[in-house]
């Protein structure tokens with residue numbers, strides 16, 4: 480099937496760099512003389528035919544902007560067969576032969592459904608959670624990590640001054656990549672992630688004790704939201720030892736802001752590649768990075784696997800935050 484008119488959308492939680500990806504898709508389309516339509520508000524926008532024709536003016540000066548100029552949403556309706564059929568009819572009515580969907584695994588589940596109904600789809604991973612199994616990197620992760628690191632560095636100053644313990648909650652409902660990466664970068668006392676069951680005494684209290692024993696006077700506990708609430712953890716620390724931790728929930732601050740160079744450049748490459756894949760006749764694929772290379776992976780295969788934290792990161796974190804049992 481020849482590619483004449485591509486629709487591009489952002490769906491799920493926004494991530495800094497999504498605009499850079501949209502811009503790259505539009506520019507690659509213009510380069511190849513293909514029409515490009517921006518679909519507003521994710522899959523809901525496709526169902527409702529909420530589209531705008533994209534040209535250079537629509538994407539001008541967006542490479543440096545967080546959020547998404549196309550808006551985003553999580554569509555309940557699109558998860559149903561009825562909703563998907565409506566979306567297919569909308570594609571036919573609008574003359575969209577192909578869709579590029581930027582988002583996380585929920586977005587790709589939608590893309591796969593559309594592909595089964597005969598529309599060409601390519602996914603681009605965009606989520607600060609970085610939890611898509613087929614790719615080492617998702618758009619937005621780098622910016623979110625740097626934002627969290629900057630915030631925690633600030634927190635450390637005041638924790639140091641008062642000799643306090645800080646419990647910081649970072650995003651990651653089901654995944655601990657952000658927490659782990661940020662924890663390594665800030666030299667956290669302990670990091671709690673949803674992928675690893677928490678032994679409170681060993682993973683938190685013992686780490687604080689060891690740090691105190693080594694002469695530290697302030698402590699930084701980083702917790703992914705999926706591993707427990709920072710408020711509860713602070714309460715339990717207070718009950719276990721003579722300390723009154725301060726709680727900071729970074730929340731949606733992590734999703735905003737101007738994307739880093741890494742997010743901008745990778746998003747640009749991924750947007751470009753998504754269009755190239757469609758032109759090469761590919762369908763139902765996700766653009767991924769593996770060990771520095773850009774590749775594409777079948778959506779069905781990608782959705783089968785759950786991404787696991789790398790054992791190296793866990794090992795490094797264990798060594799950075801504690802002593803061996805016999806040390």
Ligand code: F6P
Pocket residue numbers: 491492493606607608650651652653704
């Ligand atoms: O984008 C993914 C994510 O950041 C999760 O880590 C988090 O739990 C969720 O989005 C919260 O998103 P929202 O508040 O937009 O529903």
